[in-house]
Amino acid sequence: xxxxxxxxxxxxxxxxxxxxxxxxxxxxxxxxxxxxxxxxxxxxxxxxxxxxxxxxxxxxxxxxxxxxxxxxxxxxxxxxxxxxxxxxxxxxxxxxxxxxxxxxxxxxxxxxxxxxxxxxxxxxxxxxxxxxxxxxxxxxxxxxxxxxxxxxxxxx
Amino acid sequence: xxxxxxxxxxxxxxxxxxxxxxxxxxxxxxxxxxxxxxxxxxxxxxxxxxxxxxxxxxxxxxxxxxxxxxxxxxxxxxxxxxxxxxxxxxxxxxxxxxxxxxxxxxxxxxxxxxxxxxxxxxxxxxxxxxxxxxxxxxxxxxxxxxxxxxxxxxxxxxxxxxxxxxxxxxxxxxxxxxxxxxxxxxxxxxxxxxxxxxxxxxxxxxxxxxxxxxxxxxxxxxxxxxxxxxxxxxxxxxxxxxxxxxxxxxxxxxxxxxxxxxxxxxxxxxxxxxxxxxxxxxxxxxxxxxxxxxxxxxxxxxxxxxxxxxxxxxxxxxxxxxxxxxxxxxxxxxxxxxxxxxxxxxxxxxxxxxxxxxxxxxxxxxxxxxxxxxxxxxxxxxxxx
Numbered sequence: 332x333x334x335x336x337x338x339x340x341x342x343x344x345x346x347x348x349x350x351x352x353x354x355x356x357x358x359x360x361x362x363x364x365x366x367x368x369x370x371x372x373x374x375x376x377x378x379x380x381x382x383x384x385x386x387x388x389x390x391x392x393x394x395x396x397x398x399x400x401x402x403x404x405x406x407x408x409x410x411x412x413x414x415x416x417x418x419x420x421x422x423x424x425x426x427x428x429x430x431x432x433x434x435x436x437x438x439x440x441x442x443x444x445x446x447x448x449x450x451x452x453x454x455x456x457x458x459x460x461x462x463x464x465x466x467x468x469x470x471x472x473x474x475x476x477x478x479x480x481x482x483x484x485x486x487x
Numbered sequence: 488x489x490x491x492x493x494x495x496x497x498x499x500x501x502x503x504x505x506x507x508x509x510x511x512x513x514x515x516x517x518x519x520x521x522x523x524x525x526x527x528x529x530x531x532x533x534x535x536x537x538x539x540x541x542x543x544x545x546x547x548x549x550x551x552x553x554x555x556x557x558x559x560x561x562x563x564x565x566x567x568x569x570x571x572x573x574x575x576x577x578x579x580x581x582x583x584x585x586x587x588x589x590x591x592x593x594x595x596x597x598x599x600x601x602x603x604x605x606x607x608x609x610x611x612x613x614x615x616x617x618x619x620x621x622x623x624x625x626x627x628x629x630x631x632x633x634x635x636x637x638x639x640x641x642x643x644x645x646x647x648x649x650x651x652x653x654x655x656x657x658x659x660x661x662x663x664x665x666x667x668x669x670x671x672x673x674x675x676x677x678x679x680x681x682x683x684x685x686x687x688x689x690x691x692x693x694x695x696x697x698x699x700x701x702x703x704x705x706x707x708x709x710x711x712x713x714x715x716x717x718x719x720x721x722x723x724x725x726x727x728x729x730x731x732x733x734x735x736x737x738x739x740x741x742x743x744x745x746x747x748x749x750x751x752x753x754x755x756x757x758x759x760x761x762x763x764x765x766x767x768x769x770x771x772x773x774x775x776x777x778x779x780x781x782x783x784x785x786x787x788x789x790x791x792x793x794x795x796x797x798x799x800x801x802x803x804x805x806x807x808x809x810x811x812x813x814x815x816x817x818x819x820x821x822x823x824x825x826x827x828x829x830x831x832x833x834x835x836x837x838x839x840x841x842x843x844x845x846x847x848x849x850x851x852x853x854x855x856x857x858x859x860x861x862x863x864x865x866x867x868x869x870x871x872x
Contacts, residue, residue, distance in 0.1 A: 373767055376756070376800035381810060382821065388805055390771055418769045463845045466834040470819045474838050 359438035359453060362429030365400030366438060366453060367408045367482065372421035380424065385472035386457065386465055393458035397438070400425065402451035405483035413485070415447050423483040424476035431455050434468040490567035492636035493551060494519075494590060500629030501864065503562040511624065511737070513553075515631060516564065518621035519593075520551045522614075527589035529611040534585075594633045597642035600651040615656045622649040623722060626664045627854050628861020646854065661725040662734060666857050668742065668793065671705040671717040681706070683719065685730060692719065692733030701739040708741055716742040718793060742792060749791045749798045756801035757784055763803055773807035779826040783809055786824075786856045794860040796867065818866045822859055824850070831859055835866045 359366075374381040387395045398408035405423040412420050428438050437456050443449040457465055496516070502509050532538065550569040568586060595607045596618075606612070622644060625631070630645035646663055653659050669690075673682030681702050683690050694702055705717045722735040760783075763774045775783075783801070790796045799811035799822075810823045817839050823832045829850040836843045848858050 371768065373763065374802055376802060379800060379812075381800075381802040382812065382819070383802075383804070383810065388768070388771060462832070463834065463843070466821070466845065467836055467841065467843055470821075470834075470836050471838065474819070 356439040356441070356454075359399070359428045359440065361401065362427060362432060364428045365425045365482075366397040366428060366431070366455065367400065367403070367405050367423050367425050368395070368397050368476070369409065369412050369418070369420040370422040370424055370481070372419055372485075375421055379477065380422075380473060382466075382469040382473045384424075384469075385426070385476065386469040393456065395455040395457060397453050397455055398449075398451045399440070399453045408451065409483050409485065411447070411449060421485050422481035425479055425482045426472045426476050430472065430475050434471055435460065435464075436468060489570040490552065490554070491570050492565070493568040494566040495563060495634040495636055495638070496566065497632035497634055497641070498562040498564070498629070499632065500626065500861070502626065502629065506562050508562045508564060514620075514624060515622060516553060516566065518623070519631075520566075522617040522621050523551070523586065523589045523593055525614055525617050526592055526610070527585040529614055530588055530592065530609070531585040533609070533611070590633075590635070594635075594642045596652065597633060597644045597648055601643065601648050603651070606652075606655070612655075615652060616659070618649060618652045619659075619662065622646065623662055624664050625649070626720075626861070627666070627857040628865060646858075660731075662722055663725060663854075664721070665723040665725075665730065665733075665854060666718060666720045666793075667723070667730065667733075668716055668718045668789065670709055670713065670715070671702065671719070671739070672709045672713075674702055674706045683717075683733065688729075690723075690730060690733060692721070692736065694736045694739075698736050698739055705739060705741060718742055746791065750788070752798040753784070753787050753791060753801075756798065757787075760801065760803050760809060767803065768805050772803070772805045775803060775807050775809060776826065779807060779809070779824070782826075782850070783824065786859065787811070789856045790860055790863065794864055796860070796863060813863060813867070815867045820863055820866050822863065831855065833859060833862045835862070 368385060370380045370384055374384050385395070387393055398411075403411070405425065409420055409423050412418050431438050439454045439456065441452045441454045443452045457468070460468060496519075498508060498512065502512065551566050552569055554565040554567050592607060592609055596610055599606050622631070625644075625646055627646060630643050632641045632643050634641035649663065650661060653661050667683075667685050669683050669685035671681055671683050675681070676699070679694055679696065679699075681692050681694060683692055705715075708715045708717075718738075718740050719733060719736060720738040721733050722737075723730050724732045724734055757780055760775050761780055763772070765774050766772060767774065787798065787801075791798055797813065799813050802810045802812070804810050804823060804825075806825060806827055808824045808826050810821055813820045817837055819836045819838055821832075821834050823834075825832070831848045831850055833846045833848065834843065835845075844862075846858075846862060848855050852858070
């Protein structure tokens with residue numbers, strides 16, 4: 332790594348923080364399961380979402396919100412996000428539990444009851460990754476998601 | 488002639504692509520040799536406090552030579568130490584030991600400066616100005632990796648490390664290689680000086696008669712159209728982060744008008760950012776400030792106009808900054824501008840091999856945009872191969 336590189340602890344083994352909760356969250360273990368991610372309309376240029384779309388916002392404390400393909404569809408996830416929760420989305424992209432695991436990103440069930448019932452809600456845990464690995468992970472996830480193309484696009 | 492392997496520095500940067508070393512970059516190796524020699528001399532006296540002179544063998548022991556052995560890709564010169572006579576092992580610390588230890592000590596200084604920790608205790612701080620000449624002509628994005636003969640990697644010396652080392656010298660005026668854009672509008676042929684407006688400030692520069700014609704042409708072009716810009720490559724004095732004088736010129740060129748399609752794309756992207764209001768990201772998200780947008784316009788204009796880069800995809804970030812992204816084949820490059828901390832975080836990833844690099848650059852620096860351009864260009868070239 333170059334001397335000016337930002338993360339000297341880049342290759343440190345990630346710590347699975349959510350497994351330290353009591354009771355521990357249930358980890359997603361079906362590597363083929365699709366996880367849906369909403370694409371904010373201000374974060375797309377020339378049809379390409381910003382890679383940070385696949386990275387948690389600051390307020391999310393290192394946990395990326397996704398919807399489980401085993402519990403919902405891309406279209407239903409979009410409708411819940413926009414119509415019920417009142418948030419904005421231009422499209423729905425998908426990555427698998429296995430692709431996240433390949434990047435040391437564990438996924439966990441996180442069904443919600445309040446304020447809006449969302450039984451398909453899940454989290455991908457970025458907490459343990461230093462900045463450089465977060466960048467790598469979000470770019471790889473975007474690449475895989477783009478290869479699949481959007482799984483649902485907002486009606487014009 | 489007996490020679491002993493001493494250093495296998497790796498010269499990185501566009502000028503060294505294809506394993507070549509431009510002749511004007513040889514001054515860096517000369518400056519390194521002088522630095523090692525000065526450090527060795529200091530070490531010798533430190534460890535032989537009873538000695539007043541280094542002895543007549545010192546000059547021979549510290550003679551470093553360049554041998555023709557050029558690697559592929561970056562330039563990999565072979566620097567050997569001349570061993571002029573059969574050395575008899577004498578008790579005590581010899582001048583030959585001092586040269587080898589000086590090599591290690593210089594490398595340790597570079598590592599310490601890069602990591603932001605104190606320099607090794609062995610290093611005589613009076614020798615810090617020795618780093619002034621070493622690296623003066625290194626350009627943004629270039630570096631010298633101080634590999635020892637058996638080393639696969641070594642401490643990396645570049646402009647930012649050099650600044651950190653020389654920043655420890657009180658009242659120092661840094662001189663370093665720069666590439667600056669502005670209006671060249673005044674000329675004094677007698678004193679061989681010109682006046683150049685850069686970032687709204689008039690700067691005086693001196694030039695060699697070799698560049699007289701270029702300076703005259705630039706001033707004449709300005710007389711006809713004051714919006715004409717020139718770019719000057721050379722060595723400049725820097726105080727703090729402010730460029731105060733251009734002391735040497737290696738190139739002067741009139742800027743061509745930028746590609747109108749790319750410039751229009753840039754303006755459209757900036758307008759999109761300017762339309763955002765606070766809370767744009769589902770209640771989170773700060774709107775970019777006019778100052779941030781002005782900085783972005785200047786930076787992107789430089790990248791498109793001077794560096795011939797395509798306009799990046801420009802996205803807002805939730806803290807009021809922006810993120811520029813490019814794809815060059817399978818290289819995914821990003822530059823995230825943080826207006827709060829005034830830094831840019833650069834990251835490059837090869838999506839198939841996971842080869843990557845990251846860097847953080849202070850946006851207060853005179854060279855910030857040049858450093859960003861050098862980083863992106865490097866991967867544009869990689870992607871084009």
